Structure formats: C-alpha cells, structure tokens
Amino acid sequence: MARTLVGVVTSLWRYPVKSMLGEQLETAKVIPTGILGDRSFALWDRETSRIASAKNPKKWAKLLGFHAELGEMTGQNSQEAMARVTITLPDGSSATSDNRDIDSILSQAVGRDVQLLSVVPESPSLDQYWPDIEGALNRETITQLFMPSGTFFDSCPIHAITTATLDKLQTLYPEGQFNPCRFRPNILIEPPSSEPAFMEDAWVGGKLLIGDRVCLSIDTACPRCVVTTLAQGDLPNDLNILRTTTKQNKTIAGIRMSVIQTGTIRCGDSIWLE
Numbered sequence: 001m002a003r004t005l006v007g008v009v010t011s012l013w014r015y016p017v018k019s020m021l022g023e024q025l026e027t028a029k030v031i032p033t034g035i036l037g038d039r040s041f042a043l044w045d046r047e048t049s050r051i052a053s054a055k056n057p058k059k060w061a062k063l064l065g066f067h068a069e070l071g072e073m074t075g076q077n078s079q080e081a082m083a084r085v086t087i088t089l090p091d092g093s094s095a096t097s098d099n100r101d102i103d104s105i106l107s108q109a110v111g112r113d114v115q116l117l118s119v120v121p122e123s124p125s126l127d128q129y130w131p132d133i134e135g136a137l138n139r140e141t142i143t144q145l146f147m148p149s150g151t152f153f154d155s156c157p158i159h160a161i162t163t164a165t166l167d168k169l170q171t172l173y174p175e176g177q178f179n180p181c182r183f184r185p186n187i188l189i190e191p192p193s194s195e196p197a198f199m200e201d202a203w204v205g206g207k208l209l210i211g212d213r214v215c216l217s218i219d220t221a222c223p224r225c226v227v228t229t230l231a232q233g234d235l236p237n238d239l240n241i242l243r244t245t246t247k248q249n250k251t252i253a254g255i256r257m258s259v260i261q262t263g264t265i266r267c268g269d270s271i272w273l274e
Contacts, residue, residue, distance in 0.1 A: 003272040006203070007191035009210065009265060010163065015184065016085045017068035017116075018042035018152045019054040021232060027266045028186070030214050032259050034157030035186050037070045041085055041097065042152040043106065043114040044121065051152065052114060054227050056127040056142060062110060064232035065090035120150050131226050133243050156219050160187040160208075161200065161254035168197030169253070173244040177235055182228045183254060189271055198248075200255045209272040213263030222254035 014035045015022030029036040043052035054060050071083040085097045095105045103115050124147045132140045170178045180188050208216045224245050231237045
C-alpha cells in the first residue's frame with residue numbers, strides 16, 4: 001500500500017490527570033490504550049457522580065490551573081502502571097497521589113467534594129457545556145457525555161493536530177493565541193511547508209505510521225469544545241478561539257486515533273500516511 005510522508009513529530013504531551021495541565025515529553029511509549037500514563041487519573045465529583053472535566057467550565061475551569069506530572073512508568077497499560085502523580089496546585093503547593101489526605105487537599109482547592117481516581121468507575125460520564133457560538137450545536141446547553149468504558153478519555157485515546165492548522169487559525173484571528181496547549185494534543189505534527197491547513201481532515205479512515213513501529217488508526221476528525229477558550233498558564237480566556245475554528249472549519253481541528261501497533265515515538269520521528 002502506498003505511503004505518503006505527511007510530517008514529523010514536533011512535540012509530544014501526556015496529561016496524567018484529566019483536565020489538568022500535562023507534561024511535554026521527548027519520547028512517549030504507545031500502548032494499546034494510548035500514550036502510557038495519559039489520563040491515568042481523574043477527579044470524581046461525589047455530588048453528581050460524574051468525572052470532573054473543564055468541558056463544564058462553570059464548575060471545573062480552575063482544573064486548568066493545576067499541573068500533573070508522573071514519575072517513572074512501568075507496566076503495559078495505564079491502570080497497571082500506577083506511578084505516583086505529583087499535582088501542583090494553583091497556589092504553588094504540591095501533593096502526591098499517595099498522600100493520605102489527597103482527596104481533602106484537592107476538594108479544598110477546587111471547592112467541591114472530589115476523589116482522585118485511578119480506577120475507572122462503571123459507565124463514566126461528564127458534563128459538557130456548549131457556549132453560544134453561531135454554527136455550533138447545542139448552543140448554551142449542558143449535555144452529558146458518556147466516555148468509552150474503562151477509560152478517562154472523551155473518545156479515542158490519541159489526539160493529534162498539525163502546525164499548519166494552528167498557523168491558519170492564527171492568521172484568521174491574529175489577536176488570538178493559538179498555542180497548541182489550548183487544543184491538548186498528544187502529538188503535534190509539523191507537515192511539509194507546502195501542505196494546506198486542515199489537511200488532517202482528509203486522513204480520516206487511514207493510518208499514521210510513526211517512527212519504526214507505531215501504527216495508529218485515524219478514526220475521526222476532532223470537534224473542538226469550550227476548553228480551547230479557557231485561561232491556562234499565560235493564556236487568557238478567549239471565546240473567539242472557538243468562534244474562529246467554527247467559522248473556518250465547522251468546529252473541527254485535528255484528528256482522533258486509536259492504536260494498531262504499539263511502540264515508542266520520539267520528537268523528530270517521521271510520520272507517514274497509509
């Protein structure tokens with residue numbers, strides 16, 4: 001089958017605790033369930049019995065002020081590879097997942113009664129807020145999103161986006177900051193300079209081959225949500241980030257993938273489309 005070189009891995013991320021800021025990596029181990037250590041933990045809201053997610057910013061936007069970092073990972077999936085996670089709180093203090101008071105520390109910090117989970121509950125779900133943006137679905141509503149069984153992912157376990165897409169959005173809204181962190185990819189792809197924006201939309205249904213071994217199924221294009229607009233790090237709140245994406249490409253930016261062949265990927269690895 002013909003292969004086409006579509007870019008290189010320019011950066012890698014994993015997000016050890018769902019909806020918290022993650023960590024940038026030089027190498028990432030790809031296991032059957034995604035990037036090893038990605039979304040290994042999540043906060044459970046005891047009141048609603050839902051997973052805490054910044055997709056509902058009226059309750060959980062402050063999660064993007066927390067930073068999570070894992071220790072050394074072992075094992076063959078995120079549940080077996082229970083390295084300790086260190087969480088840095090917005091006030092600069094930190095706590096680890098093996099701290100006996102971790103739930104009370106996090107509950108006080110987020111202002112809700114939460115539990116740090118490493119085991120996925122039965123039928124996990126979260127609340128998703130849809131802002132009032134022309135062209136978007138479910139405007140000004142909150143809907144329940146059921147997550148894939150046994151995971152803390154919203155959908156497919158690996159997300160990628162190209163620098164061409166982010167650069168195009170930046171030219172459309174120069175005042176905005178289309179930092180990749182807003183889009184929370186696992187893999188940022190730098191394509192050849194001649195390739196167009198949103199090129200990854202056409203890849204859906206194909207496979208990405210990365211480095212020597214890794215093969216990923218490109219399952220869907222990635223619809224964007226309110227998380228792209230929220231303040232995090234030095235990035236401000238900016239609803240025009242999502243408005244620009246919606247106006248240009250029907251709220252789509254990036255691709256969602258699942259794992260066919262495991263292995264290790266590194267920054268600088270070539271990426272081929274099959």
